[in-house]
Amino acid sequence: MNRWAVVFPLVAALGCSSLDEGEGGVVALELRVPSPATLEVGETLQLSVRPLNKDGDSVAAAVTWLTPGDVVTVDPTGLVTGVSPGTGQVQARLGSLTSSLVSVGVLARADTLIIVGDSIFTVPLGQSVSPPLVVRLESFLPAAPVEARPVIYAVVTPVQEVPTRVQLAGGVLVDTLLTTADGTIGTVTLERVAGVTGPDSAVVEVRATRTRGAAVPGSGQRFIIRFE
Known part of the structure; x- marks a missing residue:
């Protein structure tokens, strides 16, 4: 059974009416990461994200996935692929709102x-x-x-x-x-x-x-x- 790590940027403020709302009323991005967040070169890891409004409810919104560096790549669906050994980072973005960076470990491929x-x-x-x-x-x-x-x-x-x-x-x-x-x-x-x-x-x-x-x-x- 998969275990999931959930990352809440602005988590302490969820449910507070004073939050500034972004696109579609989104105030936070709930990022879900399989645990352990480790893969080999060439393997894939599926991430998911849930945009939330100030009441903590899901909001339909198009999210962009980003990764700095070249250890991993991430496609528009949040599918991460290991490229080279090391530690890669991935985050989700919606307008000016970004999630926390999530680390993904990449190991040499056992061929x-x-x-x-x-x-x-x-x-x-x-x-x-x-x-x-x-x-x-x-x-x-x-x-x-x-x-x-x-x-x-x-x-x-x-x-x-x-x-x-x-x-x-x-x-x-x-x-x-x-x-x-x-x-x-x-x-x-x-x-x-x-x-x-x-x-x-x-x-x-x-x-x-x-x-x-x-x-x-x-x-x-x-x-x-x-x-x-």
Whole structure:
């Protein structure tokens, strides 16, 4: 469910008969912003505005959208598009009345999730822990690693069972970690649970999502770990 931040310029004066009225009797602009107000380059975020009269009632009026700088663009409907990483600002205007500036954070676009190195490992007899299951998030424009973004690791085979026969480091079947400065996660391993007859093999799936919920290409790739 979306959360909304509501910005009221002149909010303390709403309902006061002494307010000067602008076009169509409008005295304030109620700006509605989805929370969190964060998107990636190329993603969009829909803002909305409600012109209000001195009684706090909606007024039909044509509003203009503005943005200084080049971090974001905004179209006549209030649709914001991320252009470059940074913090953009947007405001609505009606005649001489303007809303407060709203900040919109823009992150580098997560264009692909890749497995670094091998995706199939064999754990020798007498050992119980796999090598690290390494992945990296990358952006294409500009070509760069994507830092501090969540990646989900999940044991998908064997299916959840009691007792658990394999687990990720930390004793869990699903774990979410943030990418490091070079865009990688290199600390996740799979281990057989001590005292339980282990499976012949296990599968770990990795996935990531963009800030507005779309899957990052490359999500769903799998590591296969075989136990001797």
